[in-house]
Amino acid sequence: MCLSKLLSPCLVVALLPFCAVQTKSAGALPNTPTVPAQLKAAAGTLTPNDAEMAERVRQEFLHAWQGYKQYAWGHDAFKPLSKSYHDWYGVPLLMSPVDGLDTMILMGMTDEAAQTREYIAKNLSFDRDIYVKNFEITIRLLGGLLSSYQLSGDKRLLALADDLGTRLLPAFNSPTGMPYVYVNLKTGAVRGESTNPAEIGTLLLEFGTLSKLTGKPIYYDKAKHALVELYNRRSPVGLVGSSINIKTGEWTDPVSHISGGIDSYYEYLLKAWLLFDDKDCERMWKASIEAVNKYLADQAPTGFWYGQANMNTGARTGTTFGALDAFFPGTLALSGDLDRARKLEDSAYKMWTTSGIEPEEMNYMTMKITADGYELRPEIIESAYYLRHFTKDPRYPEMGKTFFDSLVKYCRTDVGYAALSDVATKTKKDEMESFFFAETLKYLFLLYAPPDTVDLSKVVFNTEAHPIRRTW
Numbered sequence: 001m002c003l004s005k006l007l008s009p010c011l012v013v014a015l016l017p018f019c020a021v022q023t024k025s026a027g028a029l030p031n032t033p034t035v036p037a038q039l040k041a042a043a044g045t046l047t048p049n050d051a052e053m054a055e056r057v058r059q060e061f062l063h064a065w066q067g068y069k070q071y072a073w074g075h076d077a078f079k080p081l082s083k084s085y086h087d088w089y090g091v092p093l094l095m096s097p098v099d100g101l102d103t104m105i106l107m108g109m110t111d112e113a114a115q116t117r118e119y120i121a122k123n124l125s126f127d128r129d130i131y132v133k134n135f136e137i138t139i140r141l142l143g144g145l146l147s148s149y150q151l152s153g154d155k156r157l158l159a160l161a162d163d164l165g166t167r168l169l170p171a172f173n174s175p176t177g178m179p180y181v182y183v184n185l186k187t188g189a190v191r192g193e194s195t196n197p198a199e200i201g202t203l204l205l206e207f208g209t210l211s212k213l214t215g216k217p218i219y220y221d222k223a224k225h226a227l228v229e230l231y232n233r234r235s236p237v238g239l240v241g242s243s244i245n246i247k248t249g250e251w252t253d254p255v256s257h258i259s260g261g262i263d264s265y266y267e268y269l270l271k272a273w274l275l276f277d278d279k280d281c282e283r284m285w286k287a288s289i290e291a292v293n294k295y296l297a298d299q300a301p302t303g304f305w306y307g308q309a310n311m312n313t314g315a316r317t318g319t320t321f322g323a324l325d326a327f328f329p330g331t332l333a334l335s336g337d338l339d340r341a342r343k344l345e346d347s348a349y350k351m352w353t354t355s356g357i358e359p360e361e362m363n364y365m366t367m368k369i370t371a372d373g374y375e376l377r378p379e380i381i382e383s384a385y386y387l388r389h390f391t392k393d394p395r396y397p398e399m400g401k402t403f404f405d406s407l408v409k410y411c412r413t414d415v416g417y418a419a420l421s422d423v424a425t426k427t428k429k430d431e432m433e434s435f436f437f438a439e440t441l442k443y444l445f446l447l448y449a450p451p452d453t454v455d456l457s458k459v460v461f462n463t464e465a466h467p468i469r470r471t472w
Ligand code: DMJ
Pocket: 139, 264, 324, 377, 378, 379, 435, 439, 463, 464, 465
């Protein structure tokens, strides 16, 4: 079943590109974890509750999008309490429209998507004398443009992606080939030599796809080289640290973990293997996950978690876990490790329900909060989506209902959704990041949409939840 069963027939055209039955020429991803036959049989099942939940999520997307349109249209992000806007670099780079467009397409919002696509094509310019963060611009804008190009066929989006990719390339001009943190979009000047594995290793899906779609190998080669340089600097026990200097190649912080700053490096090793059938990435993923499971996984009295360790010795240095770490059950599930994935999602769910909504970070030994905000993050929902897909266990849509109800109860405002500064008091703050459109609501929707709305045997999501389909 395709999303056409859930939504009106006029919406089907927009959704065809990613529905399994429509993929004629797309290559299947290699080595996608095998779903047992008895589970495959259930894959098409869509209950009335699912349809209702998908529609409720869609309505909440519309609610937030209308707030953005009314008070922040043409700007990067909507501030839902002051009903104003924020541009990351002083001039708009259309962060929310580019991040939200493929979600609108997948949700079948034909008119909104067409209007947004037209606005992006006519108004988005990268010819700006500003230093941007290579990582954030790559995952949000490059990823968003590529995904929406594949979904819509609008070549103007690919041209924008190609232009952006060219402007980001100077970031890789360091002595090691690992990228500087910032690059000036107009001049190509670079700065920021102290960075982390996520900022180095979360580029290959986007730059690689750009190579495949434009026929220009330079994008793939630069991003892959950076990834390999990083991997080659892993410690003797196979771990990476939190901070590295890209000029000297020396580690400046040896703490290893799977949290923000490292997280999507691991995610991209696995997904680049799956999307490009890249054998180096397969090898690097397999070696890395072995070390992560050996030294970072922690079976504690409160559950199964991943904490911190010294990258050189593997000795435990910390026992915190947070909202960002909750992507890892999804990555484990995608890799075929459903046992660890299930246990970790159960722990993350405990983290969510302890305060009624998840904190940014807590100590899993004491279950005490160590960073008390909630930034409208998607990761725990993303993991529930993968786990439902691979296990068909009703536990995950049930968890999703808890996440959705908490979001509506604590974060909804009259015009959108607001992050929380304190999950204990549920105090709202004036922020609604573009990833709320790109990821949080997309994964919630997909959790309830027909299973092949996105065909996971041909599609991978970048770390900002932009689906990329293998057409090569
Ligand atoms: C997103 O920008 C991406 O998911 C990134 O990998 C991590 N942080 C946010 C969402 O929490």
